[in-house]
Amino acid sequence: SQQGEEDPQALSIQEGENATMNCSYKTSINNLQWYRQNSGRGLVHLILIRSNEREKHSGRLRVTLDTSKKSSSLLITASRAADTDSYFCATPTYNQGGKLIFGQGTELSVKP
């Protein structure tokens, strides 16, 4: 089954605006993780929110998790051109391996 489907697929905003990306998943999770990706640095971990948490902040990032709706959102406040990247949510499996299942991602473009 698909896990971690993001929407929108692409988002274009002006610098200073807030960017909101959503993620839905299908099975039970113990945490949900957000990553960003650019061609230079590969995948960079942004934030992890555990299933018993509803909201978490890190700098300009705010993540929410609604386990009843099996959804999460990533908010980037006061966006900058340097935030332009692809953003993915990922959910780990419960088993020993703990593989991450990634969504398709949201391509964020922040125009100066």
Place this chain on the structure above:
Amino acid sequence: EPEVTQTPSHQVTQMGQEVILRCVPISNHLYFYWYRQILGQKVEFLVSFYNNEISEKSEIFDDQFSVERPDGSNFTLKIRSTKLEDSAMYFCASSGVAGGSNEQFFGPGTRLTVL
């Protein structure tokens, strides 16, 4: 800050050739992973490795693929006989605890091009 490194950054090979992709995970980590991303597609899990053996592998990880931790620092992915469809970005990741409980740290990737 410790980081995962991967070499080479770009590998071009002929179909049918063997390739070895190398990764140096973060030194005190115990769980290791390979993922791949075909251009324009999702990042897909290939294999996880713990305690010197494979913990889990995906359907993609067939007999053409193998992983090894030949010494205390390197973690390699070998593709025995490459196919055109193996062209992708390959990411190595490591985690200090069971990867499902904590973040995984990714390397910058190796872009594999099979001609």
